[in-house]
Structures are given as structure tokens and as C-alpha cells.
Amino acid sequence: MSKVKDDKDRSYNLFLLVAILLIGTFCTVLNQTILATALPTLMKAFDVSTSTVQWLTTGFLMVNGVMIPVSAWLSTRFNTKWLYIVAMSIFEVGTIIAWTAPTFSFLLVGRLIQALGVGISMPLLQNIMLSVFPANKRGVAMGMAGVVIGVAPAIGPTLSGFVIDTWHWRDLFGMIIPIVAIVIFLSFFYMKPVLKTTKSALDWLSLTLSTVGFGSLLYGFSSVGDNGWTSTIVLSTLTIGTIVIVLFIWRQLKLDKPFLELRVFSSAEFTIATILSSVVMVAMVGVEMIIPMYLQMIHGMTAFHSGLMLLPGALMMAIMSPITGKTFDRIGARRLAILGLFLLTVGTLPFIMITKQTPVLYIILLYALRMFGIAMVMMPATTAGMNALSIQLISHGTAVNNTVRQIASSIGTAILVSVLANTTKGQMPAKHLLHSVPLEYKVKAINATMTGYHAAFWIAVGFSVVGFGLAFFLSNKNKTMNQSLKNDKGGQA
Amino acid sequence: MIVVTLIFGAIATFISFIYIEKIMPRLICTLIAGIILLGSVWGVVSNYHGHFGMYKVTTATTQRVYSTDPTGKTQMLLFQPIGTAGKENVYIYAKKAHAKKTSHTKADEYTNNKLTRTTNKKAYLKRTEVRWRYKSAAFKFWFGIAGNNNQLVKRTNRFYVPKTWFVLTVKQAKELKKQMSDQKRQAELKEQATIYVKGKMQAAIAKDPTLMTNTQQQKKLSQQFAAEYQEKAMRELITELK
Incomplete structure (x- = not known):
């Protein structure tokens, strides 16, 4: 685990290792949203319905979400180098299947295989970044990871709109294949087993509980948009999911060496930080989805165009993430978070007064x-x-943090979409007006939709304000529990 | 300009709150930068929500409109109903006499069409538009970049159409054209017209026997009668179509 650090060409190696990690993971995370604007094209290409084609994203996010808790065990059990190579290879295989898919089933299978790879690579990136950098440089390291995790999903829709307008949907996958191939090839030389591993046995019961529990929760929340909260499918999957997760938690707390170490929550700092990043995730993902809808429905933009409007915001994130990371290393998270959530609130409030x-x-x-x-x-x-966790707990911390964030963002999206849909539905003019006085109907329908958007943005403001309040509970100092890891890594410059 | 101050305010707030170490200067700078930022956001919101810095301008233009019949024989204004209630219509007219290309009113939620019958010989369209415009060059300088100057509020198209004109739906006009170009119908009409003109002429001669010798006057009258019949037949046909 100390191989990366012990040679003269250490910084050179580290640079390449990080570059390989960031580029590879960027390609994988990009796939979370890359089909967003491609679904109508795929519906035509394979002659499938809307609800069928949605599985390409819903199924993907479910497998992705289910893999995240597993990643904690994987990264403490297997050699990091090989784990990364295997994850990227699985992803590559999935991508090739999707690229060449002769039928819809093949495409779906390809997507699900891709998701297996993403579910490992995304938390692995954070684990490695937290481990290969000294504790006082973790802010920058995570800032770079933030460019990947935050920006890749944000540019996905724009990129796919552009590719589909210019080339063919297959190129969405085709363009990734050579990049990932190079990443895999280079990984053989420059990727190092940087995470400490132990030969722990896999608790199959935990794996099953986690997969079933998180899987059905994610499925339930993603069905809210189509079926509403009170539909049988949503209620039953959410109930099953909750019960199984409770069993899962109970088992984790009982086990000596748990599959997912939930005791990370005994650190108050970790808990607040996790809640905070989840709240921000909800505020981000929810609005990221609603604004394009507004631009398409009210301003009559195409999917690609509406995606393009979000690009300056995504670039803002890409520029700021390393800067705030560096700042974090100096002053800690509290002041950054307070200001950030203040600005988020100030930037969200105007949307509740948005007009057509x-x-x-x-x-x-x-x-x-x-x-x-x-x-x-x-x-x-x-x-x-x-930073509030010891180095041994980092993989578990990352897995827990990512899982909570994933669930939170699916809850948040479900709430926002259902509030938007229900408010709009309640205000909608009578259907018969559509035929008798279509223009009057249009005015009334737009007004109804605007009321829906206002309600959804109120929720987003609510999340921002809650986050603003929580930010004050972060501790003032950037305290690292694991300064000792410096010794572990050898000569610190 | 509002874009510049908003961006400046945001960056300045970030720099002062995060990078100024001493408490007092930090608070003062953050306060100033924050006021610039909040002021800009307030400006943006009141500009799009309450049309801050703008006022409503009403402009009216009147233009003559012509029949959509390119031959100019039939004087007609067409409309296409959008809904089944018949409250919302798009009117079709020509901007020039004998124009092959027609123009139509916009079918959107801002546009309202009205029709007034006049005793005038000519048809007119009076278009009244209400738009938002910046109150001053200063406001335009601050917010003009948003591209909302001259944003439309309401548009009213009022057609002043002579009572003699036909106002038909597109469907009626098509049917009319079809009927009129029908060979059998044409022959029939021609025959009927001859009878009609003949009868009228006889009546006229009975009234004024001097006409017998005045061929010039006869020709003029027969043309007038033919046109009269044409219109009568057309009206009958249209009532049939309805």
C-alpha cells in the first residue's frame, strides 16, 4: 500500500495515477445522465414505449446505487489496482455491448453491466483520493474528485444532445470505448494497490439485504414520478425497502466485522457532513432536472438547448471545486458551507417568482x-x-456517504417531481377547453404549470434553508482524526 | 450591467468572506459585497417579475387589406377557427391587391382578433400592440442585455370590413372555389345569368324605352346586371355551404 510513495519518481507516479483515475471515472459517471436526451431517439430506434425505455436510466441508477454499499467491502478486500482494472473492464464490456446492441434487450443488458462498473469506480475514486493524498491536501484531492462527480452528470444531457444531433446514438457509447481502453491499458502500469486490504469474508446475508433493500427503495422513489405516491407499486416497494433496510442496519450493528460499517455515524461531524452533502445533493439534482423542463415547456426549447443553458453552471462547478477544495485545506468546511448555502438560498429564491x-x-x-x-x-x-474518521473507516465512510446521498437525491427528485406534477394537475383547466378554446386552454395550462414550478422551487428553497441552518453545526477547525496516516505513508514533503 | 454587478458581487462576497483573515475587515467587505450581490439579485427579480424600470407602450398601426382572392373578383376575408367554440380564429388577408401570397394573424395567447363591419368601400386592419419598454437609457443600460425590451403584452387586430365583403372560413372558401369551378355548375350559372340579365334588361327597357337604341348604355347595364347576379348567386351558394 505504500508503493506509490516510496520512490524518487513518486510525484510523477501520483500524477499519472490520479489522471488515470479521474479520466476513467469521468467516463463512467458521465453515463449516469448521458441518455437523458437520447431516450426519444432510442424509443424510435428500437420501437419501444416510454416506460420501457426509461429502464435504461432507472435500471442503471438502481444497479449503480446497489453497488455502492458493496464497494466498501470490495475495496477493503481486493487489491486496489486490480479492483480498478476489473471495474473499468466491466464498464468497457457493458459499453461495447451497448454500442453494438442489435436489440433493446442487449442495450439494457449493456447499460446494467456499465452500472456495475460505475457503482465501483465512483466510490473507489473518492477512497483513493482520500488515501493517496496527505490529510492536509485532501480538500484539493476531493475538489478534483468533485469535478468528476459533480460535473460529469451535469454535462451528460448537453453532450448527448449534441452527439445525437450531429452523429448517431451509438456514438454516445462508441466515443467512450477508446478512452476507457487507454485508461485500462495504462492502469496496468501506473495504478497501484493504494488501499489497505484484509482478507475478510463476505457476509452474503448482508449483501442480499443491502441489494434488495436499496434496490427496492431506489425503484420505489423513481416510480413516484410516473405513478404518484399512493400507487401500489410505490407503496409496496418503499415498504419492503424500508423493512429490509432496517433488518440490514440491525445486522450490521450486530456483526463484529460488518459488511458496511454504520458506526461511522457515531462521529457527529461525519453525520452532519453526510446530511449536509445530501441536502445539497437534493437541492442540486432536483433543480437540475426541473429547470430544463421549464425551459422546454415554457420557452419551447429543445432538450439539447435546455441542457446547454445549464452548462455555464456546470463549468462554474468545475472551476470552483478545486479552488474550494484548496481553501478547505486551509480553513475547514464551516465558513465555506455557511457562505455556500447562503448563496444557494439567494440563488434559489428568485426561482419562486419566475414567470413565463x-x-x-x-x-x-x-x-x-x-x-x-x-x-x-x-x-x-x-x-x-x-476527516473525522480514522483511515480504516474511510472506505466505509465513503460507501455510507455515497449511499445516503444517492437515496437522498432519489427522494428529493421524487418529492420535487411529484409536487410539480400534483400542483400542476390541480390547477389545470378543464380538458374540454382544449378543443373548444385552445388558446385560452394554453394560457391556463401554462399558468397551472407555472404554479407547479413555483411550488417545486419552494421545496428547493426549503432544502437550501435547512442546509444553511445545518452548516452552523459543522466544526470550525479542519480536524483530522488520522494525522497518523502521514507516518503510514512514509516521507512527507 | 446587472450581469456584471451580480457576478462581481458573488465573487467579491466569496473572496471577502473566505480569504480575509481579520474579522472586522472581513465583515465590512462581506457586507459591502453582499449588498452588491443582493441588490443585483433584487434588481434581476424585480425586472422580470415586476417589470422594474419598464412601462407599457401602446402602438397602433392601420393598414389597408385586400381580398384573398387573387383574381380580385370576389371580395373576401378568410378565417380559420382554432377551437370548436369558434371564439378563437386566425384571420387570413392579403397585403396587396391581387396578391398570390396571403398573410395571417398570429395564433398565440397574446393575440386577440376582432371584426367590425363598415359601410366603407375599403377594408382595413388596425393593429394595436401593448409592449414593455425601458423607461430610460439608464434602465436599458442596466437590464437591456436580458433582451426583454419590447416584450409583448397584448396585441389586438381589429378588421374593418365592408358589409359587401364575404367573411368565410378557409373550408367554406375552398368549397366555394370547388363549386364555382365545377363545369356543370358553371354552365348552369351561365345559363341562369343570361336569363337573369335578359329579364332585368327587359324590365329596364319597359321602364325607359330610349334604352332600345342606346347600345352603349345597354352594354353597361348588362355588365352591371351580370355582376349583380354573380353576387346574388354567390350569396346563395354560401348560405348553402353554411
Whole structure:
């Protein structure tokens, strides 16, 4: 585990290792959202319905989410180098299947295999970044990881819109294949087994509980948009999911060497940081989804165009994430988080007064202001939480943090979408007006939709305000529990 | 300009709150930068929500409109109903006499169409538009970049159409054209027209026997009668179509 650090060419190796990690993981995380604007094209290409085609993203996110808790065990059990190579190879295989898919089933299988790889690579990136950098440089390291985790999903829709308009949907997958191939090839030479591993046996019962529990929770929340909260499918999957997760938690607390170490929550700092990053995730993902809907329905933009409007905000995040990371190493997360959530609130409030004629420039600007704020909270808060844990607990901390965030963002999205849909539905004009007076119907329908957006944005403001309040509970100092790991790594410059 | 101050305010707030070490200067700078930021956000919101810095301008333009019949024989204004209630219509008209290309009113939620019958010989369209405009160059300088100057609030198209004109739906006009170009119908009409003109002429001669010798006057009258019949037949046909 100390191989990376012990040679003269140490920094050179570290640079390449980090570059391989970031590029590879960027390609994988990009796939979370890359089909967002491609679904209509795929529906036509394979002649499938909307609800079927949705499985390409729903199924992907479910497998992805289910893999995250497993990643904790994987990364403490297996050699990091080989784990990364295997994860990227699985992803590559999935991508090739999707690229060449002759039928819809093949495409779906390809996507699910891809998701297996992403579920490992994403938490692994954070684990490695937290481990290969000394504790006082973790902010920068996580800032770089933040560029991947935060920005890749944000540019996915725009990129896919562009690729589909210019080339073919297969190129969405085709363009990734050579990059990942190079990453895998280079990993053989420059990837190092940087995480400490122990030969722990896999607790199959925990694995089953976790997979079933998180899987059905994620499925339940993602079905809210189509079926509503009170539908049988949503209620039953959520109930089953909750019961199984309770059993899972109970088992984890009983086991000596648990599958997922939930005792990380005994650190108050970690708990607050996890809640905070989850709240910010909800505020980010929910609005990231609603604004394109607003631009498409009210301003009549295409999917690609509406995605493009979010690009300045995504770039803002890419620029700010390393900067705030560096700042975190100096002053800790508290001040950053307080300001970030203040700016997030200030940037979200205007959206509750949005009108159907609000100039698009203002939307872009306010959205970028939100991202400016989010960049100050997301990764710094996560890093602060990790710093409160000992080095042995980091893989578990990352897995727990990512799982909670994933669940939170699916809950948040479900709430926002259902509030939007229900409020809109309640205000909608009578259907018969559509035929008798279509223009009057249009005005009334737009007004109804605007009421829906206002309600959804109120929720987003609510999350921002809650986060703002929580930020004050972060500790002032950037305290690292594991300063001792410096010794572990040998000569510290 | 508002874009510049908003971006400046955001960055300045970040720098002062995060990078100024001493408490007092930090608070003062953050306060100033924060006021710039909040002021800009307030400006943006009141600009799009309450049209801050703008006022409503009403402009009216009147133009002559012509029949959509390119031959100019039939004077007609067409409309296409959008809904089944018949409250919302798109009107189709020509901007020039004998124009092959027609124009139509916009079908959107801002546009309202009205029709007034006049005793005038000519048809007109009076378009009244209400738009938001910046109160001053200063406001335009601050917010103009958003591209909301001249944003439409309401548009009213009022057609002043002579009573003699036909106002038909597109469907009726098509049917009319079809009927009129029908060979059998044409022959029938021609025959009927001859009878009609003949009868009228006889009546006229009975009234004024001097006409017998005045061929010039006869020709003029027969043309007038033919046109009269044409219109009568058309009206009958249209009532049939309805």
C-alpha cells in the first residue's frame, strides 16, 4: 500500500495515477445522465414505449446505487489496482455491448453491466483520493474528485444532445470505448494497490439485504414520478425497502466485522457532513432536472438547448471545486458551507417568482450562482466528514456517504417531481377547453404549470434553508482524526 | 450591467468572506459585497417579475387589406377557427391587391382578433400592440442585455370590413372555389345569368324605352346586371355551404 510513495519518481507516479483515475471515472459517471436526451431517439430506434425505455436510466441508477454499499467491502478486500482494472473492464464490456446492441434487450443488458462498473469506480475514486493524498491536501484531492462527480452528470444531457444531433446514438457509447481502453491499458502500469486490504469474508446475508433493500427503495422513489405516491407499486416497494433496510442496519450493528460499517455515524461531524452533502445533493439534482423542463415547456426549447443553458453552471462547478477544495485545506468546511448555502438560498429564491417570460439569461445566471454556492459545500462537507474518521473507516465512510446521498437525491427528485406534477394537475383547466378554446386552454395550462414550478422551487428553497441552518453545526477547525496516516505513508514533503 | 454587478458581487462576497483573515475587515467587505450581490439579485427579480424600470407602450398601426382572392373578383376575408367554440380564429388577408401570397394573424395567447363591419368601400386592419419598454437609457443600460425590451403584452387586430365583403372560413372558401369551378355548375350559372340579365334588361327597357337604341348604355347595364347576379348567386351558394 505504500508503493506509490516510496520512490524518487513518486510525484510523477501520483500524477499519472490520479489522471488515470479521474479520466476513467469521468467516463463512467458521465453515463449516469448521458441518455437523458437520447431516450426519444432510442424509443424510435428500437420501437419501444416510454416506460420501457426509461429502464435504461432507472435500471442503471438502481444497479449503480446497489453497488455502492458493496464497494466498501470490495475495496477493503481486493487489491486496489486490480479492483480498478476489473471495474473499468466491466464498464468497457457493458459499453461495447451497448454500442453494438442489435436489440433493446442487449442495450439494457449493456447499460446494467456499465452500472456495475460505475457503482465501483465512483466510490473507489473518492477512497483513493482520500488515501493517496496527505490529510492536509485532501480538500484539493476531493475538489478534483468533485469535478468528476459533480460535473460529469451535469454535462451528460448537453453532450448527448449534441452527439445525437450531429452523429448517431451509438456514438454516445462508441466515443467512450477508446478512452476507457487507454485508461485500462495504462492502469496496468501506473495504478497501484493504494488501499489497505484484509482478507475478510463476505457476509452474503448482508449483501442480499443491502441489494434488495436499496434496490427496492431506489425503484420505489423513481416510480413516484410516473405513478404518484399512493400507487401500489410505490407503496409496496418503499415498504419492503424500508423493512429490509432496517433488518440490514440491525445486522450490521450486530456483526463484529460488518459488511458496511454504520458506526461511522457515531462521529457527529461525519453525520452532519453526510446530511449536509445530501441536502445539497437534493437541492442540486432536483433543480437540475426541473429547470430544463421549464425551459422546454415554457420557452419551447429543445432538450439539447435546455441542457446547454445549464452548462455555464456546470463549468462554474468545475472551476470552483478545486479552488474550494484548496481553501478547505486551509480553513475547514464551516465558513465555506455557511457562505455556500447562503448563496444557494439567494440563488434559489428568485426561482419562486419566475414567470413565463423570464429572460433565459437570468435563468442561466441564477443557476450559475446556485452552482457557485454548491461548489463551496458539496465536496468540502464530504471531506470534513471523512476527516473525522480514522483511515480504516474511510472506505466505509465513503460507501455510507455515497449511499445516503444517492437515496437522498432519489427522494428529493421524487418529492420535487411529484409536487410539480400534483400542483400542476390541480390547477389545470378543464380538458374540454382544449378543443373548444385552445388558446385560452394554453394560457391556463401554462399558468397551472407555472404554479407547479413555483411550488417545486419552494421545496428547493426549503432544502437550501435547512442546509444553511445545518452548516452552523459543522466544526470550525479542519480536524483530522488520522494525522497518523502521514507516518503510514512514509516521507512527507 | 446587472450581469456584471451580480457576478462581481458573488465573487467579491466569496473572496471577502473566505480569504480575509481579520474579522472586522472581513465583515465590512462581506457586507459591502453582499449588498452588491443582493441588490443585483433584487434588481434581476424585480425586472422580470415586476417589470422594474419598464412601462407599457401602446402602438397602433392601420393598414389597408385586400381580398384573398387573387383574381380580385370576389371580395373576401378568410378565417380559420382554432377551437370548436369558434371564439378563437386566425384571420387570413392579403397585403396587396391581387396578391398570390396571403398573410395571417398570429395564433398565440397574446393575440386577440376582432371584426367590425363598415359601410366603407375599403377594408382595413388596425393593429394595436401593448409592449414593455425601458423607461430610460439608464434602465436599458442596466437590464437591456436580458433582451426583454419590447416584450409583448397584448396585441389586438381589429378588421374593418365592408358589409359587401364575404367573411368565410378557409373550408367554406375552398368549397366555394370547388363549386364555382365545377363545369356543370358553371354552365348552369351561365345559363341562369343570361336569363337573369335578359329579364332585368327587359324590365329596364319597359321602364325607359330610349334604352332600345342606346347600345352603349345597354352594354353597361348588362355588365352591371351580370355582376349583380354573380353576387346574388354567390350569396346563395354560401348560405348553402353554411
